[in-house]
Amino acid sequence: MTATSGELELRVKLRAGNARPGCCTLLAITMLAATANAQRAATSKGEPAHAANLAHYTSYRTSGPIVIDGKLDESDWQKAPRSQAFVDIVTGQPAWFDSRVSILWDEKYLYFGFRAQEPDVQAKLTAHDSQIWEDNDLELFIAGRDAYYELEINALNTVYDVFWVWQDIYCPGSPYNVPEWNPKGRKIMVLDGVGGHVHPRGKRNGFIDWDFPGLLHAVHVDGTLNHHGDTDRGWTAELAFPWEGLKWLADGRALPPKDGDVWRIDSSRFQHFGPDGKLVENCAGWTWNRHGYYDSHIPETFTFVRFSRQSVP
Numbered sequence: 001m002t003a004t005s006g007e008l009e010l011r012v013k014l015r016a017g018n019a020r021p022g023c024c025t026l027l028a029i030t031m032l033a034a035t036a037n038a039q040r041a042a043t044s045k046g047e048p049a050h051a052a053n054l055a056h057y058t059s060y061r062t063s064g065p066i067v068i069d070g071k072l073d074e075s076d077w078q079k080a081p082r083s084q085a086f087v088d089i090v091t092g093q094p095a096w097f098d099s100r101v102s103i104l105w106d107e108k109y110l111y112f113g114f115r116a117q118e119p120d121v122q123a124k125l126t127a128h129d130s131q132i133w134e135d136n137d138l139e140l141f142i143a144g145r146d147a148y149y150e151l152e153i154n155a156l157n158t159v160y161d162v163f164w165v166w167q168d169i170y171c172p173g174s175p176y177n178v179p180e181w182n183p184k185g186r187k188i189m190v191l192d193g194v195g196g197h198v199h200p201r202g203k204r205n206g207f208i209d210w211d212f213p214g215l216l217h218a219v220h221v222d223g224t225l226n227h228h229g230d231t232d233r234g235w236t237a238e239l240a241f242p243w244e245g246l247k248w249l250a251d252g253r254a255l256p257p258k259d260g261d262v263w264r265i266d267s268s269r270f271q272h273f274g275p276d277g278k279l280v281e282n283c284a285g286w287t288w289n290r291h292g293y294y295d296s297h298i299p300e301t302f303t304f305v306r307f308s309r310q311s312v313p
């Protein structure tokens with residue numbers, strides 16, 4: 001959530017992806033070795049120990065229809081496991097407001113349900129792909145091996161989404177060497193990190209003009225939006241992603257998933273207003289796991305989400 005010249009003054013909160021080049025060429029092998037060496041060097045300089053202390057979450061199948069209205073009032077949402085409360089992205093310390101996510105699925109959709117405590121719910125941006133991080137927002141990331149997807153949503157139900165492809169995967173034999181992911185003539189960002197953190201894997205192309213096909217989303221405010229004379233309880237966001245749109249991140253896994261399949265997913269929140277309702281000098285970032293940097297584009301820090309074919313217990 002901080003501005004850098006590398007972010008084209010968009011102040012995008014950039015995070016990085018799974019560090020494994022994916023082309024079956026000598027160049028790819030060389031890049032893999034270089035990446036591993038870079039990762040080891042980065043770890044010695046204070047890179048987070050990604051594999052330790054990360055959350056593990058089980059996503060259950062729905063037992064009935066889910067209506068995307070933002071309310072999360074179906075019995076499945078009431079019974080679904082909730083994540084631990086999001087923590088400070090850098091330090092891992094508790095946030096001043098409670099934020100949690102639940103994840104469900106069925107044969108057609110992957111569902112996210114966010115719950116955000118907020119005594120004064122505010123939002124101003126209404127245009128699709130606005131710079132939603134300038135509002136208080138909720139965010140999610142879904143990572144594949146060589147690409148990842150980002151979505152941000154505010155309390156007005158305005159969405160910004162981007163598909164990120166690591167530049168090192170553009171080589172012969174890559175599944176991303178197709179017109180859909182050709183950056184020429186596209187509206188993209190090229191970034192390597194945020195807030196002074198540079199990922200060992202390097203740069204990625206962010207396709208701002210790509211929208212998740214068939215995405216459904218809704219928000220419900222428990223209170224009065226943009227009214228400062230009362231106390232709100234917070235807001236909830238509900239999203240449904242058709243499995244077909246996740247084909248670029250599946251890396252050979254079944255869609256919908258098989259029982260026991262594991263994906264890397266993160267959810268987060270960025271907050272411009274403090275407990276007193278006043279604008280804070282530095283926007284707070286809260287994530288499912290501690291990232292160690294003010295950079296939410298680090299898939300190595302994403303939660304391990306295991307899919308169960310069992311209905312919500």
